Ligand code: 0X9
């Protein structure tokens with residue numbers, strides 16, 4: 127019921143103005159026993175608080191957003207269960223206000239000192255096609271519920287290259303993902319570094335900054351913390367989790383059948399037009415793909431398939447080996463530390479993801495999902511000053527992956 131009222135409030139706000147998060151705090155809570163884990167899982171299912179990350183394991187902190195009017199309730203809960211809790215974000219709204227206050231975002235000139243609206247990104251993609259004729263071509267990978275294009279580019283300097291697919295922004299609120307993906311694309315076209323030129327010109331790139339354009343726009347106009355698509359399949363809640371909706375081991379753990387859940391898998395596999403149309407597009411180029419990279423935030427993980435099981439896939443050792451080299455490269459520039467591993471081992475069971483479908487359906491050999499910066503001090507609301515450093519270190523690791531991939535594809 128409480129959840130329902132909150133949704134009504136948010137839906138009302140949708141027509142009028144942006145949802146605000148004044149004095150909302152994010153607490154980092156430490157489960158120290160199986161009992162704590164069970165308790166936190168139950169709390170998450172109750173949908174009373176928005177969990178920014180998931181309940182994983184003993185000693186893995188859980189980030190829980192607490193509205194000011196629920197502070198007392200939250201305090202009672204943690205005291206009662208004996209959970210250690212620390213405030214990571216004192217005022218979510220302040221962080222949101224500071225995140226993107228750079229006037230660059232409104233200047234009309236595209237760049238990496240601010241987060242941009244979908245149309246700014248799309249106009250920039252179009253401009254690349256004009257600027258790099260014969261190299262960049264704009265492609266439409268799919269359509270959204272609200273009728274937007276899912277626009278990307280193909281970058282190809284010559285025929286016959288192995289293909290790399292780069293997916294950003296499947297979760298709407300993870301703004302650093304589209305920003306990092308456009309950063310990488312820009313470097314591929316403009317960098318003079320011979321190592322970057324080498325991967326740019328000797329792979330064919332299929333790059334999609336936003337796999338969830340409706341959700342991304344909604345995070346700009348209405349609710350900064352929206353995750354899902356914007357489809358309407360139930361009378362209660364909007365959207366499904368587009369990274370639980372793909373048709374390989376759909377609803378095989380770590381996904382919800384309730385429409386109001388943040389991990390709602392949808393009414394059936396590929397019920398969401400974004401996942402369905404993108405899967406059809408990927409099918410048309412799958413035989414050309416050697417590498418699939420998916421970008422999320424946050425937590426600083428480099429993840430390998432699958433999300434429904436931690437059984438070792440055929441080239442597990444290779445992916446772990448390359449992954450370790452990649453996170454080592456990533457750490458060189460700014461000391462940013464990542465953890466590499468199977469999804470289930472590192473985070474939690476999560477079925478129906480895009481990477482899993484690509485791997486399961488086509489056997490694409492080199493597949494990784496990034497969880498970009500940070501580890502929770504800003505979470506989804508990563509200040510725009512961190513876009514370029516994140517882009518730089520991430521590209522360092524992508525370079526390593528593609529250099530190493532050569533000997534195995
Ligand atoms: O839960 C997810 O979808 C991802 N984490 S996030 O915090 N960004 O939501 C993890 C994706 C794991 N990938 C697959 N299951 N394929």
Ligand code: ZN
Nearest residue numbers: 297300422423
């Ligand atoms: Zn995500």
